[in-house]
Amino acid sequence: MKLHEYQAKALFREFGIPAPQGELADTVEAAVNSAEHLGWPAALKAQVLRGGRGKAGLVKIVQTPEEACTAAQAIFASDWKVRKILVEQAIAHERELYVSFSADSRTGAHLLLASAEGGVEIEDLARTAPEKILKEHIDSIRGILPYQARTAAYDLGFAPSLAKGFASIIEKLYRLYVQKDCELAEINPLFVTLEGNFIAADAKISIDDNALFRHPEFEQDPADFDSDIAREAAAEGIPYLQFDGDISLMCAGAGLTTAVYDLVVDFGGTVANYLEFGGPNYRKSVRAMKLCIKNNPKVILIVTFGTIARADIMAEGIVEAIRCLRPDCPIVTCIRGTGEDKARETLLSAGLEPLTDTEEAVKKAVELAHIARSTATERPTPAAASKQGGQP
């Protein structure tokens, strides 16, 4: 779960990492008032979770109320669906630094990255000038030791007066990263002010979803989802991604669904949504299909090869879903795994054609989507579609 900058900065303050004074504004007027209140020059920063907002012109430094008004209008009018602007005092500074903690999956350690150059994409810097990035593995069981933070500061070339402050920022950020179960805790850029103090100009924090049970203080903002359907899916605990193509994927198993996505694109089809109802969700056929139908897909493609997710139960659920929801698009089924013989009978008795080969099923779905596109006026009913599917 990614946090917005203003949320991340609130955490910074909680852990003793200085961040600029700021106020949250949800209208142009409020943004101008906040800037007026905080003092000029001010920084107006769109609160969005996608990266690249700087390049998109969604972060502006403004000197006057007129400039603030123009900038805020532009930010709210952009196609990024910005709902909130963080208004801050613009900070005069003489240096920009980078510091972050993330996981190193290969060793099982935490990884401290620091650089005396901030404000850049660390991946770009890693490619063009890897020698400028300091990497230090932090034992995930022992935790960080003060000498590691100190050494990092001296290795980056800080004078003793600054090194102490920088080491302190590192240790505080580590504490936040561990205590809040972060996937990533990043300050980029970290400013060194003209007075030689450190202040976090930006903040990027991502909380591990699997650890949210330990952190009731974090709640996903409903507005942060890609679509209403994605939000409903999340509420159901059903993995879902929103796309805008023709074929609704209703598959079981993360790996298999991803492979089916690849095949759809390979065979010239487009995907309306990625939906995975395997694992603990395999009894949720009706709810899964309900979500798919909301996309008005040309075809619903159901591919499973489950172990725990029993084929017979899923087949029954699908037949039940069709009975309840009466989708007006064809449904292609390829259901295998535990209980597959019974699943086959269930599908056959409901007039569906139980395919057994994934590629064949995907081809069929792509073909039906094309037919539906070309004859957009007469949509086949599920029963008609399955008869159609029965032809060799």
Place this chain on the structure above:
Amino acid sequence: MSILVDQSTRTIVMGATGSEGTFWTEHMVNLGTHIIAAVTPGKEGEHVGDIPVYHSVHRALDASALGSRSAAGAPADTYAPADAAMLFVPPHFTKDAVFECLDAGIKLIVIVADGIPLHDALQIRAASRTEGALVVGGNTSGIISPGKAMLGMFPYWIERVYKPGRIGVMTRSGSLTNEVTAMVVRAGFGVSTLVGVGGDPVPGTRFAEILARFQEDSETDAVVMIGELGGTMEEEAAEMIASGAFSKPLIAFIGGRHAPKDKRMGHAGAIISGGKGSALDKMRALEEAGALTAERASQVGILLAETLKSRGQAVTSAKSARSPLSADSAPGASTRGSHNE
């Protein structure tokens, strides 16, 4: 042979008293897995089938030691060793269970739980390295040596998927594994051992570590790797091939070729970050190292048949096979692995 598990692997099961745990424990026994004890705190004295349940790993091993002492007169202060632990434990308690097993000296631990907190997974990975143990998972179906033993949850009764044979399989997925392994069997092969390393961002055991075991296994002729976008495990496998540390044929199937960037598609570990870890990058790295890559599951079996056939011919014509395994390969095996470049 096979790798990691067979009928002789003395195994304890944690969480066997839950409904899923009981169901799969019975299946593991049914397939031939040697289960010596089960562990569920608070349920000592109960049984799962014929398997006695204990409060803790320590107590389970102690009791097993008592049993074997009366038979063999072993010293009083030693545990009967357990080779492996199978964990049917919820994700939030997994770290605790893993450390309990590691502290008892168990060197192979399989975690099926999906949803282990990242920082717990890091500590599990770090500790297993220190202890020299293999922790397989989480978020995996586990390990199966078809016809011999299983630590995990596989529909082994579906013969068109889980036929014994000489192909090693390692995978980050569950359902996709059934799909791909069915293609291996369809092409006329079977599986020596299948290891699911799991779909999490920080798996306890990585492909490279499994590959090293397959290299040493005289009954594995080739390996099928089912990878996907995200992380660097496939690249590490490519490095092993390039360096010669792994010299058997490797067929890779990588999911997520068309996955959008910066979106998590499927498994938690399946995300391209910082422009790294795309399926196509992985396929390129593997091809450059000398592995074969399949774009579709159906191609895996075909590539396997082609490469083993050509390598098999190469073995008979080669002056010196570098393989330490060719000497003890089963006579008359039609699909012998070759280890010459």
